[in-house]
Amino acid sequence: MLQVENLTKVFNRGTVNEKTALSAVSLRLDPGDFITVIGGNGAGKSTLLNSVAGVFPVDGGRILLDGHDVTRLSEHRRAQYLGRVFQDPMMGTAADMNIEENLALAYRRGQHRTLKWGVTGAERAKYKELLRELDLGLENRMTDKVGLLSGGQRQALTLLMATLKAPKLLLLDEHTAALDPKTAAKVLSLTQKLIEENHLTTLMVTHNMHDAIRLGNRLIMMNEGKIAVEISGAQKQSLHRADLIALFEKSGGALENDRMLLS
Amino acid sequence: MTQILLGAISLGILWSIMTIGVYITYRILDIADLSVEGTLPLGAAVACSMIVKGANPYLASFCALLVGCLAGLCTGVLHTKLKIPALLSGILTMIALYSINLRIMGAPNLSILRMNTVFRPLTRAGMTGSVAIIVVGGICALVVITLLYWFFGTELGSAIRATGNNQKMVRAQGINTDTMKILGLVISNGLVGLSGAMIAQSQNFADVQMGTGSIVIGLASLIIGEVLVGGKGFYRRLVALILGAVVYRLIIALVLELGMNPNDLKLFTAITVALALWLPQGKELLRTFKKSLAKEGK
Numbered sequence: 357m358l359q360v361e362n363l364t365k366v367f368n369r370g371t372v373n374e375k376t377a378l379s380a381v382s383l384r385l386d387p388g389d390f391i392t393v394i395g396g397n398g399a400g401k402s403t404l405l406n407s408v409a410g411v412f413p414v415d416g417g418r419i420l421l422d423g424h425d426v427t428r429l430s431e432h433r434r435a436q437y438l439g440r441v442f443q444d445p446m447m448g449t450a451a452d453m454n455i456e457e458n459l460a461l462a463y464r465r466g467q468h469r470t471l472k473w474g475v476t477g478a479e480r481a482k483y484k485e486l487l488r489e490l491d492l493g494l495e496n497r498m499t500d501k502v503g504l505l506s507g508g509q510r511q512a513l514t515l516l517m518a519t520l521k522a523p524k525l526l527l528l529d530e531h532t533a534a535l536d537p538k539t540a541a542k543v544l545s546l547t548q549k550l551i552e553e554n555h556l557t558t559l560m561v562t563h564n565m566h567d568a569i570r571l572g573n574r575l576i577m578m579n580e581g582k583i584a585v586e587i588s589g590a591q592k593q594s595l596h597r598a599d600l601i602a603l604f605e606k607s608g609g610a611l612e613n614d615r616m617l618l619s
Numbered sequence: 620m621t622q623i624l625l626g627a628i629s630l631g632i633l634w635s636i637m638t639i640g641v642y643i644t645y646r647i648l649d650i651a652d653l654s655v656e657g658t659l660p661l662g663a664a665v666a667c668s669m670i671v672k673g674a675n676p677y678l679a680s681f682c683a684l685l686v687g688c689l690a691g692l693c694t695g696v697l698h699t700k701l702k703i704p705a706l707l708s709g710i711l712t713m714i715a716l717y718s719i720n721l722r723i724m725g726a727p728n729l730s731i732l733r734m735n736t737v738f739r740p741l742t743r744a745g746m747t748g749s750v751a752i753i754v755v756g757g758i759c760a761l762v763v764i765t766l767l768y769w770f771f772g773t774e775l776g777s778a779i780r781a782t783g784n785n786q787k788m789v790r791a792q793g794i795n796t797d798t799m800k801i802l803g804l805v806i807s808n809g810l811v812g813l814s815g816a817m818i819a820q821s822q823n824f825a826d827v828q829m830g831t832g833s834i835v836i837g838l839a840s841l842i843i844g845e846v847l848v849g850g851k852g853f854y855r856r857l858v859a860l861i862l863g864a865v866v867y868r869l870i871i872a873l874v875l876e877l878g879m880n881p882n883d884l885k886l887f888t889a890i891t892v893a894l895a896l897w898l899p900q901g902k903e904l905l906r907t908f909k910k911s912l913a914k915e916g917k
Contacts (some may be wrong), residue, residue: 370642375719401666409791430795431790431791432789432790432795432796433793434793435790435791435792435793436793438791442787446785447788448783448788449788450780450781450785450788450789450793451785452783452784453777453778453781453784454781457777457780457781460774460777460779461778461792461794464774464792464793465791465792466793467773467779469774469778470774470775471774471775472774473772473773474773474774474776475773500826517792533744
């Protein structure tokens with residue numbers, strides 16, 4: 357579903373701040389794969405995700421989505437294949453627009469915007485049903501501005517928006533990191549539910565080792581712009597935090613002083 | 620007195636179309652677009668020079684709208700394709716239009732006195748000038764806000780509104796934010812061009828200087844409208860813009876009547892707008908100040 361070949365990204369090339377964020381990373385996701393990505397600060401996790409999403413051009417390598425080479429495609433053109441949820445709950449929705457308008461924008465992801473009505477009556481009924489399943493009471497607040505919602509509610513809404521039109525690949529960029537533990541757990545279980553129901557291929561960045569081990573069928577650990585450890589299948593099922601740390605250190609990574617250990 | 624009142628209301632209605640244009644960029648797109656200072660006289664110049672050559676004034680006004688759209692396209696391309704900051708893009712278009720407006724008119728101003736205008740059929744039927752302007756301008760403003768109400772409810776209009784809100788999210792939904800910004804600037808400047816054409820016909824001349832300070836007048840009207848009407852609803856907000864533009868003209872007429880030197884008007888408007896823009900922070904400041912006073916009191 358996603359194929360990344362020798363992806364390289366260098367920030368601030370030619371300056372004193374030059375940083376190789378990705379160094380010839382290759383990765384392949386088959387349909388239905390759910391990969392969790394873990395690593396320290398500056399390991400290249402978010403850069404990998406943003407490169408796939410097309411937030412910035414890459415310096416080398418290729419990205420294929422569903423068999424299409426999207427390496428040179430602009431961010432908004434790639435959106436037809438992708439569902440995205442960001443770390444900042446404010447980033448995924450338009451605050452001054454109401455819930456149904458936000459959902460309607462997402463429902464038309466990848467389509468040409470025409471002069472037809474922005475939200476139709478049939479859609480409203482569908483959205484109401486989906487919002488009811490979230491169990492956050494949002495089904496009765498469909499004409500409320502999204503800016504009035506809490507961070508957790510907004511993130512749940514963003515998740516729903518990202519999966520409303522089933523994406524070829526779901527990109528989750530530390531999407532629970534800015535939430536309090538209780539809300540984070542809720543949003544994570546919603547994430548699991550939506551992924552399972554829609555059989556979504558998913559790439560989830562997290563700094564939480566526990567979540568990285570618990571969720572998904574594959575796990576990769578990044579360090580200095582490279583994939584340091586890759587674990588899948590039965591090996592992942594029986595994985596413990598200590599094993600992961602040992603594997604990581606064996607691969608040459610240093611774990612001192614990092615929030616990853618604290619989580 | 621009635622004359623002054625009617626004059627102020629009629630002028631306010633014509634400027635309200637310009638205010639709606641400013642609203643689209645300033646509030647919906649979150650861009651302060653200065654090109655309107657050039658687009659207003661551009662619309663006036665296009666309409667007047669066509670009327671002088673004997674063109675139908677309705678057609679001339681429509682052409683002013685189209686040429687205004689072109690000016691908006693210019694600003695949009697400068698901003699999104701050449702990556703020039705929005706404010707500077709607007710200033711560049713504004714400066715360029717100064718020369719273009721002089722070219723179009725062939726002189727710094729152009730009179731259409733005793734020529735055909737969009738208001739002529741009504742004045743010929745016996746209406747006074749101001750009333751004719753209020754009727755024609757009012758119909759025009761209502762048509763504009765009705766069209767905009769519909770447009771911003773469509774998929775395309777929603778995409779433009781969202782672009783002013785959160786560009787990252789909009790791109791993630793597969794929408795080209797550059798195109799949306801250009802489209803918004805095109806519509807906005809088209810309306811400003813139309814407004815300029817109608818203002819020129821109401822005063823029977825176009826002047827290359829007539830756009831100076833127009834952005835501030837537009838903002839002042841916008842803020843007055845928001846303060847007076849407030850509340851929810853897009854149609855309501857659009858109607859508030861018309862009201863704001865009219866009230867602004869009434870205030871100006873009042874201070875002039877009270878003896879203010881007309882040369883001080885722009886200073887007066889600038890100070891008013893600065894205060895109004897500061898108002899939200901000012902309220903907050905006052906609140907914390909009161910709080911700290913109350914604490915000390917205890």
